[in-house]
Amino acid sequence: METQPIIAIKNLHKSFGQNNILKGINLRLNKGENLVILGRSGSGKSVTIKCIVGLVNADKGSIKISGKEVTNLKYDELNDLRVKIGFMFQNGALYDSMSIRQNLKFTLKHHTRDLSEEAIEPEIIKALESVGLQESIDKMPAELSGGMQKRIALARALIIKPEIILYDEPTSGLDTITSREISELILDVQKKYKTSSLIITHDMACAKITGNRILILKEGEIIAEGTYEELEKSKDEWVRSFFI
Amino acid sequence: MTPYLKNIFEETGNISLFISRFFKELFKPVFQFREFTRQCFALGYKTLPLITITGFIMGLVLTIQSRPTLLKFGAESWLPSMVSLSLIREIAPVITALICAGKIASGIGAELGSMKVTEQIDAMEVSAINPYKYLVVTRILATTCMIPILVFYADFIGILGGYIGYNIHGDMSISLYFSEMLESVKYLDIFPATIKTFFFGFFIGVIGCYKGFNASNGTASVGIAANEAVVAASLSIFIIDMLAVQITDLFF
Numbered sequence: 001m002e003t004q005p006i007i008a009i010k011n012l013h014k015s016f017g018q019n020n021i022l023k024g025i026n027l028r029l030n031k032g033e034n035l036v037i038l039g040r041s042g043s044g045k046s047v048t049i050k051c052i053v054g055l056v057n058a059d060k061g062s063i064k065i066s067g068k069e070v071t072n073l074k075y076d077e078l079n080d081l082r083v084k085i086g087f088m089f090q091n092g093a094l095y096d097s098m099s100i101r102q103n104l105k106f107t108l109k110h111h112t113r114d115l116s117e118e119a120i121e122p123e124i125i126k127a128l129e130s131v132g133l134q135e136s137i138d139k140m141p142a143e144l145s146g147g148m149q150k151r152i153a154l155a156r157a158l159i160i161k162p163e164i165i166l167y168d169e170p171t172s173g174l175d176t177i178t179s180r181e182i183s184e185l186i187l188d189v190q191k192k193y194k195t196s197s198l199i200i201t202h203d204m205a206c207a208k209i210t211g212n213r214i215l216i217l218k219e220g221e222i223i224a225e226g227t228y229e230e231l232e233k234s235k236d237e238w239v240r241s242f243f244i
Numbered sequence: 245m246t247p248y249l250k251n252i253f254e255e256t257g258n259i260s261l262f263i264s265r266f267f268k269e270l271f272k273p274v275f276q277f278r279e280f281t282r283q284c285f286a287l288g289y290k291t292l293p294l295i296t297i298t299g300f301i302m303g304l305v306l307t308i309q310s311r312p313t314l315l316k317f318g319a320e321s322w323l324p325s326m327v328s329l330s331l332i333r334e335i336a337p338v339i340t341a342l343i344c345a346g347k348i349a350s351g352i353g354a355e356l357g358s359m360k361v362t363e364q365i366d367a368m369e370v371s372a373i374n375p376y377k378y379l380v381v382t383r384i385l386a387t388t389c390m391i392p393i394l395v396f397y398a399d400f401i402g403i404l405g406g407y408i409g410y411n412i413h414g415d416m417s418i419s420l421y422f423s424e425m426l427e428s429v430k431y432l433d434i435f436p437a438t439i440k441t442f443f444f445g446f447f448i449g450v451i452g453c454y455k456g457f458n459a460s461n462g463t464a465s466v467g468i469a470a471n472e473a474v475v476a477a478s479l480s481i482f483i484i485d486m487l488a489v490q491i492t493d494l495f496f
Contacts (some may be wrong), residue, residue: 079372093367
């Protein structure tokens, strides 16, 4: 029997002016799964996940999260749903006027207003420990490297204990070793927190390490789907070109 | 319709929507009191040195420049009341607001613009934190509350500067100077001038936040947002001042 997907997208369309970015995307993310969306720059990967969290409004189509239609939700209803979702931005998007402690505390406090100051601190430490950066707690984002900022961004996403995590290019701009560390961290998070993740990337190593399943996006359309090994042997030359 | 005119109407419509959202969010719980006080400190207290210097110079220069003309008519004794009335009714509110447009509106425009470009505003949004309430409402409220206080402070410092300016060539005790000043200043001189400073503060906050919040992607847009915020806020101060003078003239 087919399980209920945690995210289900049907016939998603999005245009910016005359530019058709998404031309009828269909995808499903199953519970506990890591789904990778691969594609070249400008293929509509980031727009897809921004539509999922309501940062960009879809023109047409349906997006369901845990069975709830996202496209017609009111602002407050959408915020109730966003509590279940962690989002890791391409450049971390840490609040640069706050220390790492304040970055995590700010997010947690807005979610759990009844949590006491004493209860917040252990949660912050726990989240930082899970990304291996507890010693950076009092640093400012500007004092951290790109890789460390992404780890902190992941800790910030994890602190609210999300069911779903969306990763926007988690390894872009990082060296090979740090990229691998981030990819392994994504895998650890999936196992430890039992999260379902959607990972947007064009980094094949990241896709191989993290993805249970891979979708390939070309000019706003999904043209292939499968595991890394299946797609590697695809008959489509364009799909295979990713694996060279 | 020319694209330029269309752009002006579009911008006016968008600012109106931005303001209506401010009032909608203002009365919705939860109020971000800590961020509001932080903004009051950052926008108000940190502007005090600038206001002290400019306020003092305004009073000093106005007194020194006006003295020869009044001397010609033998009206030197009117100097304290003339300087204080000019400062309270017009000069201190407008100059203080213009300085704040330069310092505060550009600061807010650049800060929010850079937060927009680096996706920090989106990060708040996806964390279910209302960025409009946290960033915009608190800043607009802070400028609306702080500008009138800064103007009162500038009035006081300007009058003090006027006293020093008077005593460069003349000789008058501080108690006599202030009693002459207080004798001439009426409630109706202070009331309309104070009311308009709330509008100055409100529009400095609104324009700074609007330009920053709507910065398009790219680092260049941060500079553009800051620049446009200063220009639009300064222009709005003159327009509000003109309207305030007309209304005051009509009713008082």
